[in-house]
Amino acid sequence: MAETTYLDAIRRALFEEMERDANVFVMGQDVAQFGGAFRVTKGLYERFGRLRVVNTPLCESGALGAALGAALVGKRPIVEMQFADFVSCGFNQIVNNIARTYYRWEQPVPFVLRLPFGGGAGAGPFHSQSPEAWFAHVPGLAVVAPSTPADALGMMKSAIRDDNPVVYLEHRFLYRREKESLGEGEQLTPLGKARVAREGRSITILSWSWTLHESLAAAEEVAREGISVEVIDLRTLVPLDEETVMASVKKCSKVLIVHEATATAGYGAELAARIADQAFEWLDGPVKRVTYADRSSPYNKHMEKALLPGREAIVAALRKLARY
Amino acid sequence: MAEQTAGTPSPTTLRRAHFFMRLSRAWDSRFESMARAGNIGRWYSAVGNEATTVGAALSLLPNDALSTVHRDLGAILTHYLDPTRLAPALFEPQDRTAWDALRPDPGALLHRLASQVLGRRDGFTRGVDRSFHYGLIDRATGLRHVGMISHLGAMIPVAAGLALANLQDGNQNVVVGFIGEGATSQGDFHEALNMAGVMKLPLILVVENNRYAFSTPLHEQFACEKLSDRAPGYGIAGETFDGTDFEAVHGAFERALARARTGEGATLLEAMLPRMRGHAEGDGSYELIAADERARWLTHDPLPRFEAWLTRIGAADAARIAAVQETATAIIEAAVARGLATPEPELHEAWRNPFAPGPVADAFARQHAEVTRG
Ligand SMILES: Cc1ncc(C[n+]2csc(CCOP(=O)(O)OP(=O)(O)O)c2C)c(N)n1
Numbered sequence: 001m002a003e004t005t006y007l008d009a010i011r012r013a014l015f016e017e018m019e020r021d022a023n024v025f026v027m028g029q030d031v032a033q034f035g036g037a038f039r040v041t042k043g044l045y046e047r048f049g050r051l052r053v054v055n056t057p058l059c060e061s062g063a064l065g066a067a068l069g070a071a072l073v074g075k076r077p078i079v080e081m082q083f084a085d086f087v088s089c090g091f092n093q094i095v096n097n098i099a100r101t102y103y104r105w106e107q108p109v110p111f112v113l114r115l116p117f118g119g120g121a122g123a124g125p126f127h128s129q130s131p132e133a134w135f136a137h138v139p140g141l142a143v144v145a146p147s148t149p150a151d152a153l154g155m156m157k158s159a160i161r162d163d164n165p166v167v168y169l170e171h172r173f174l175y176r177r178e179k180e181s182l183g184e185g186e187q188l189t190p191l192g193k194a195r196v197a198r199e200g201r202s203i204t205i206l207s208w209s210w211t212l213h214e215s216l217a218a219a220e221e222v223a224r225e226g227i228s229v230e231v232i233d234l235r236t237l238v239p240l241d242e243e244t245v246m247a248s249v250k251k252c253s254k255v256l257i258v259h260e261a262t263a264t265a266g267y268g269a270e271l272a273a274r275i276a277d278q279a280f281e282w283l284d285g286p287v288k289r290v291t292y293a294d295r296s297s298p299y300n301k302h303m304e305k306a307l308l309p310g311r312e313a314i315v316a317a318l319r320k321l322a323r324y
Numbered sequence: 325m326a327e328q329t330a331g332t333p334s335p336t337t338l339r340r341a342h343f344f345m346r347l348s349r350a351w352d353s354r355f356e357s358m359a360r361a362g363n364i365g366r367w368y369s370a371v372g373n374e375a376t377t378v379g380a381a382l383s384l385l386p387n388d389a390l391s392t393v394h395r396d397l398g399a400i401l402t403h404y405l406d407p408t409r410l411a412p413a414l415f416e417p418q419d420r421t422a423w424d425a426l427r428p429d430p431g432a433l434l435h436r437l438a439s440q441v442l443g444r445r446d447g448f449t450r451g452v453d454r455s456f457h458y459g460l461i462d463r464a465t466g467l468r469h470v471g472m473i474s475h476l477g478a479m480i481p482v483a484a485g486l487a488l489a490n491l492q493d494g495n496q497n498v499v500v501g502f503i504g505e506g507a508t509s510q511g512d513f514h515e516a517l518n519m520a521g522v523m524k525l526p527l528i529l530v531v532e533n534n535r536y537a538f539s540t541p542l543h544e545q546f547a548c549e550k551l552s553d554r555a556p557g558y559g560i561a562g563e564t565f566d567g568t569d570f571e572a573v574h575g576a577f578e579r580a581l582a583r584a585r586t587g588e589g590a591t592l593l594e595a596m597l598p599r600m601r602g603h604a605e606g607d608g609s610y611e612l613i614a615a616d617e618r619a620r621w622l623t624h625d626p627l628p629r630f631e632a633w634l635t636r637i638g639a640a641d642a643a644r645i646a647a648v649q650e651t652a653t654a655i656i657e658a659a660v661a662r663g664l665a666t667p668e669p670e671l672h673e674a675w676r677n678p679f680a681p682g683p684v685a686d687a688f689a690r691q692h693a694e695v696t697r698g
């Protein structure tokens with residue numbers, strides 16, 4: 001069977017859900033005939049027309065606010081940011097309006113925010129960021145970040161069907177690099193459930209999205225040295241699947257958190273705090289992190305690579321942890 | 325204007341308008357006196373806005389949407405309540421519309437509204453948010469109201485999105501949004517009106533220009549002559565009118581609604597309103613305005629003007645006007661008394677799940693709550 005890329009998996013989810021439910025629609029800059037900056041929505045316009053594949057002017061706040069309005073009266077909007085970095089221009093609509101509606105007056109806001117994010121492309125400070133922690137901090141937003149085509153498909157479908165705002169981080173580097181064969185028919189990945197991506201015994205890695213793949217490669221490498229690493233793909237950051245995380249931590253007793261976002265007040269800090277709180281007695285070493293350096297993303301590729309949390313850094317951290 | 329001319333609102337419309345303007349004013353009077361006595365935290369008076377807010381909401385049909393901010397009580401009352409059940413003695417059988425038959429029990433709804441504004445258990449948010457920071461959307465009753473968040477301007481794109489949904493559904497419903505003139509300086513004002521122009525949205529945005537934003541006068545807020553001058557820049561219609569003149573309000577809305585319902589697109593309406601109160605009661609902003617200016621605005625009260633006009637055209641006599649005023653006051657007195665007698669919200673409401681029911685809410689509930697309590 002032909003392999004599906006991560007990008008095609010997202011498009012398939014959009015297509016299937018728009019076929020299934022006439023209230024689902026896509027909105028964003030250049031998403032219609034052009035198919036979006038990364039061509040994720042390519043072909044949707046021809047099938048569903050301009051009222052369900054809605055081009056907006058160059059505005060983030062306006063589009064996000066409009067998505068909220070439509071969601072309040074029964075629509076299920078999916079808004080694409082051209083790059084995740086530009087979501088800052090619509091921040092208020094997300095963190096104060098969309099996120100807080102249900103808690104305040106119990107009107108559901110079925111809404112998906114698509115954030116093409118991440119570095120590795122030499123794209124500089126404004127096209128490389130990993131903004132999950134901005135949103136994880138806000139009550140009322142689910143935050144998800146699939147790492148595989150199967151989850152890109154299954155989590156997008158679940159996100160669209162959920163009655164809550166879901167921030168969906170899709171990694172640009174994975175778009176065309178990750179491929180797998182996906183079956184026909186309905187494939188849903190539940191939100192709020194982590195996945196054990198590799199079983200192991202002595203160190204738990206917690207990661208997601210692009211760094212999940214780097215973590216798996218690093219785990220493979222240190223396995224040859226006799227270090228057995230379990231890799232958990234969190235998939236959903238908020239709400240966190242503490243059950244799966246703590247079970248692995250308690251089994252392995254050592255933890256390495258790997259994420260592409262910068263370290264300070266990143267989502268890894270939240271994980272470390274929860275582990276310290278709930279699994280302190282089981283720990284045999286410090287909870288360590290491998291993350292982006294606390295810097296903006298440099299434009300020069302070599303400089304960017306130096307700051308990125310790649311597999312060598314992960315291998316080094318695993319070896320260090322193994323000595324405890 | 326000695327007699328009714330073509331385009332003059334129907335007698336039914338005038339009776340409703342009069343009642344809701346007085347109901348809104350009675351509410352304000354009651355809350356202003358509570359604010360003066362220090363019995364409520366803050367009160368943003370809508371005195372002076374009634375002809376505009378009530379006139380706007382009276383033009384709406386079931387499932388037309390209303391997006392309100394902090395001085396739009398008149399619009400909310402008009403949108404929600406069946407006056408023929410609330411004040412039967414004031415209305416004729418023919419005043420009861422088909423929509424009134426769909427509307428919920430007005431007494432119960434008024435109680436929820438009073439409880440909400442007083443921060444009581446029976447309010448729409450049950451203690452989680454203040455005053456007009458909520459919404460009420462119910463297709464069966466035709467009520468489609470989206471309230472505000474504190475961030476002014478943020479609701480304008482939301483109103484545009486409500487209008488987009490109408491376009492997607494191919495219906496003739498419209499959206500009326502309110503905003504103060506101060507909040508027109510927000511980026512969301514521009515983004516939303518630009519989208520409304522490009523997408524030809526069935527949106528009417530009403531700027532309630534009451535000459536000040538907190539303490540900031542018009543010349544420190546914008547440099548154009550009229551805010552409606554911005555409309556052509558967005559490719560939409562624009563009109564500035566005297567927002568204390570019910571006939572002018574009615575006419576402006578008839579034109580804007582005709583455009584919105586026939587696919588011609590959005591309108592920016594600027595209602596010129598008198599500054600009859602300060603920003604919030606007792607916050608010192610009123611005293612900053614020169615005494616002669618304050619005195620001048622007090623002579624622009626839309627209510628005596630409306631009642632004098634009703635009298636001139638023979639739509640009401642002194643006895644009827646007094647009856648409307650007394651009835652409105654009595655209804656508000658009773659609603660506030662009941663609201664004040666309603667208990668505080670229950671504490672457990674603070675802990676309610678921030679997610680709507682479903683897998684995400686379930687996953688949230690599985691997380692360790694103790695993490696926030698050591
Ligand atoms: C984004 C934002 N900035 C500041 C404020 C604080 N604030 C509350 S009301 C107000 C003035 C609003 O003036 P205007 O829009 O003219 O409405 P009015 O109160 O005059 O009806 C200000 C500055 C706010 N609520 N939101």
Ligand SMILES: [Mg+2]
Nearest residue numbers: 504534536537
């Ligand atoms: Mg003002």
